[in-house]
Amino acid sequence: xxxxxxxxxxxxxxxxxxxxxxxxxxxxxxxxxxxxxxxxxxxxxxxxxxxxxxxxxxxxxxxxxxxxxxxxxxxxxxxxxxxxxxxxxxxxxxxxxxxxxxxxxxxxxxxxxxxxxxxxxxxxxxxxxxxxxxxxxxxxxxxxxxxxxxxxxxxxxxxxxxxxxxxxxxxxxxxxxxxxxxxxxxxxxxxxxxxxxxxxxxxxxxxxxxxxxxxxxxxxxxxxxxxxxxxxxxxxxxxxxxxxxxxxxxxxxxxxxxx
Amino acid sequence: xxxxxxxxxxxxxxxxxxxxxxxxxxxxxxxxxxxxxxxxxxxxxxxxxxxxxxxxxxxxxxxxxxxxxxxxxxxxxxxxxxxxxxxxxxxxxxxxxxxxxxxxxxxxxxxxxxxxxxxxxxxxxxxxxxxxxxxxxxxxxxxxxxxxxxxxxxxxxxxxxxxxxxxxxxxxxxxxxxxxxxxxxxxxxxxxxxxxxxxxxxxxxxxxxxxxxxxxxxxxxxx
Amino acid sequence: xxxxxxxxxxxxxxxxxxxxxxxxxxxxxxxxxxxxxxxxxxxxxxxxxxxxxxxxxxxxxxxxxxxxxxxxxxxxxxxxxxxxxxxxxxxxxxxxxxxxxxxxxxxxxxxxxxxxxxxxxxxxxxxxxxxxxxxxxxxxxxxxxxxxxxxxxxxxxxxxxxxxxxxxxxxxxxxxxxxxxxxxxxxxxxxxxxxxxxxxxxxxxxxxxxxxxxxxxxxxxx
Numbered sequence: 001x002x003x004x005x006x007x008x009x010x011x012x013x014x015x016x017x018x019x020x021x022x023x024x025x026x027x028x029x030x031x032x033x034x035x036x037x038x039x040x041x042x043x044x045x046x047x048x049x050x051x052x053x054x055x056x057x058x059x060x061x062x063x064x065x066x067x068x069x070x071x072x073x074x075x076x077x078x079x080x081x082x083x084x085x086x087x088x089x090x091x092x093x094x095x096x097x098x099x100x101x102x103x104x105x106x107x108x109x110x111x112x113x114x115x116x117x118x119x120x121x122x123x124x125x126x127x128x129x130x131x132x133x134x135x136x137x138x139x140x141x142x143x144x145x146x147x148x149x150x151x152x153x154x155x156x157x158x159x160x161x162x163x164x165x166x167x168x169x170x171x172x173x174x175x176x177x178x179x180x181x182x183x184x185x186x187x188x189x190x191x192x193x194x195x196x197x198x199x200x201x202x203x204x205x206x207x208x209x210x211x212x213x214x215x216x217x218x219x220x221x222x223x224x225x226x227x228x229x230x231x232x233x234x235x236x237x238x239x240x241x242x243x244x245x246x247x248x249x250x251x252x253x254x255x256x257x258x259x
Numbered sequence: 260x261x262x263x264x265x266x267x268x269x270x271x272x273x274x275x276x277x278x279x280x281x282x283x284x285x286x287x288x289x290x291x292x293x294x295x296x297x298x299x300x301x302x303x304x305x306x307x308x309x310x311x312x313x314x315x316x317x318x319x320x321x322x323x324x325x326x327x328x329x330x331x332x333x334x335x336x337x338x339x340x341x342x343x344x345x346x347x348x349x350x351x352x353x354x355x356x357x358x359x360x361x362x363x364x365x366x367x368x369x370x371x372x373x374x375x376x377x378x379x380x381x382x383x384x385x386x387x388x389x390x391x392x393x394x395x396x397x398x399x400x401x402x403x404x405x406x407x408x409x410x411x412x413x414x415x416x417x418x419x420x421x422x423x424x425x426x427x428x429x430x431x432x433x434x435x436x437x438x439x440x441x442x443x444x445x446x447x448x449x450x451x452x453x454x455x456x457x458x459x460x461x462x463x464x465x466x467x468x469x470x471x472x473x474x475x476x477x478x479x480x481x482x
Numbered sequence: 483x484x485x486x487x488x489x490x491x492x493x494x495x496x497x498x499x500x501x502x503x504x505x506x507x508x509x510x511x512x513x514x515x516x517x518x519x520x521x522x523x524x525x526x527x528x529x530x531x532x533x534x535x536x537x538x539x540x541x542x543x544x545x546x547x548x549x550x551x552x553x554x555x556x557x558x559x560x561x562x563x564x565x566x567x568x569x570x571x572x573x574x575x576x577x578x579x580x581x582x583x584x585x586x587x588x589x590x591x592x593x594x595x596x597x598x599x600x601x602x603x604x605x606x607x608x609x610x611x612x613x614x615x616x617x618x619x620x621x622x623x624x625x626x627x628x629x630x631x632x633x634x635x636x637x638x639x640x641x642x643x644x645x646x647x648x649x650x651x652x653x654x655x656x657x658x659x660x661x662x663x664x665x666x667x668x669x670x671x672x673x674x675x676x677x678x679x680x681x682x683x684x685x686x687x688x689x690x691x692x693x694x695x696x697x698x699x700x701x702x703x704x
Binding site: 085103116158162 | 374376377379380381382383384385386387390394395398399402475476477478
């Protein structure tokens with residue numbers, strides 16, 4: 001049981017009726033969701049359900065066709081590029097395929113936005129970057145280039161890069177699905193540490209056991225809509241007959257004994 | 260048989276003089292041509308549709324017309340629009356305009372081959388479009404474009420010999436004047452050829468050094 | 483205005499007919515470059531160390547020296563010194579052909595090196611002689627891979643061919659230059675020549691793309 005739900009008074013992120021069509025197909029159909037400070041919500045659902053598009057709509061990497069976005073109660077003006085950039089600074093994003101900057105070392109990857117976006121002096125940006133790398137357990141890899149890092153290490157650098165900006169919310173788009181199972185573990189550990197530190201998170205994942213352990217609430221998406229949501233223990237209670245349970249049991253197909 | 264006095268008294272001094280002029284042609288043309296190419300290549304990728312089309316058109320025309328003709332057109336057109344340039348300046352301008360078109364092709368290709376995610380990641384961190392290009396995309400694109408652009412600079416060294424067509428007496432011009440005066444084309448142009456070979460070899464060597472210095476794991480020449 | 487147009491129209495056929503000479507020069511030098519470029523490339527990839535070194539020097543010389551210098555060196559220099567009495571047109575084709583062979587050998591070499599080593603071994607294992615292997619197995623593949631580079635070489639050679647006007651070969655540039663100096667309408671006639679070159683470039687590239695499509699095999703679309 002998770003007693004934490006309902007104990008987050010402060011709103012962090014709020015989406016209202018976000019819709020998006022791509023190539024004539026409706027990808028997101030008036031999706032709304034609320035994320036309070038320190039809350040962790042996990043998006044699950046079949047591929048093509050719109051999870052990734054939803055996450056990218058949150059910080060307008062994909063501009064929604066309709067819908068409103070609020071951060072700490074302030075609405076984001078999606079047509080104001082300056083406001084958009086300030087907003088993105090406050091919302092960290094972790095990509096499925098890492099998207100480390102290939103021409104920069106691990107240290108450079110973490111430091112560059114500090115220096116160029118936040119305007120910190122070089123030395124300060126660097127020492128902050130060193131700190132963040134240490135936080136994800138990569139203090140020894142600072143001078144390595146992305147091509148020299150394993151997938152798990154790359155994703156940890158990407159997390160450090162996002163954390164260095166002191167985000168108020170972190171969006172994670174299937175952070176481990178491009179990784180071998182043995183490498184996924186190290187990334188999951190880092191994410192769990194973050195969660196324990198009280199970070200507000202919205203994550204899409206296929207890693208069910210992890211989602212269950214972490215989530216305050218599960219949002220089940222299908223065909224561009226959130227069709228079920230709730231506390232994991234309720235949504236996945238045996239015999240609850242939810243779509244979520246059905247989806248998870250088909251995903252599991254093994255005796256990993258979740259819940 | 261080598262006629263040393265002839266070489267020492269006539270050929271080398273003339274060719275050295277020409278070499279000096281050639282270098283004055285090549286260095287600014289190479290630098291400004293590259294800068295122009297980076298700008299043009301960026302415009303052709305990130306510009307508005309109209310700018311992009313204009314850039315593509317410019318590049319297609321300048322890459323499709325022999326440089327001699329471009330130089331002649333420039334040489335005769337400029338005075339008509341009130342711009343009186345000597346042969347030297349007309350040649351430099353022609354070289355810059357033309358090599359910018361060639362460079363832009365490599366720069367454009369490099370930009371297009373960078374993964375989409377790089378731009379997304381930069382945006383997600385709050386980079387402005389211009390900052391993303393300047394700090395994330397351009398450093399990557401230039402590394403990818405470097406071998407092609409380097410080749411282009413070597414080409415420029417050779418095609419600088421066309422400046423002689425716009426009455427600018429550089430290395431080839433000096434050789435031609437001397438050769439027709441003495442009717443000793445073989446020796447003089449062999450010597451001129453060696454001068455160019457030294458220039459092109461030196462340039463290739465330096466460009467390889469730069470490439471090696473700019474090398475980053477995961478980029479460019481690797482097997 | 484009308485008089486101007488009439489005058490230009492009067493001179494145009496003379497310049498236009500230069501394109502036949504230009505095409506002749508380009509085809510001849512592409513052909514010569516091909517005939518020399520293939521053996522040069524083979525020598526550089528499969529040859530003895532001495533052969534490789536010789537080819538390297540050859541390509542270094544012809545790729546590092548301006549066409550203009552080569553034209554003067556060969557036509558007024560070497561050919562004259564040897565009393566060959568070479569017509570300008572022939573000199574032009576030879577010089578452009580030699581220069582092109584150096585470039586083409588680099589294109590073919592790249593393709594040869596891009597082929598998997600197993601191809602040669604497989605051919606030898608079937609009992610092909612090494613010459614047969616190259617002739618029937620290696621070259622058909624390598625030449626297909628070379629076509630895009632070859633298209634590029636065509637457009638470079640076409641533009642370089644304008645330089646042979648220093649020898650007085652009556653191709654497009656020479657004729658345009660002649661008419662331009664006679665009439666003093668430089669800009670008009672050079673632009674006319676420029677358009678002609680653009681058209682020939684486009685035409686040739688279209689033909690070569692057709693050839694590329696015709697000879698394409700599954701798995702060879704680089």
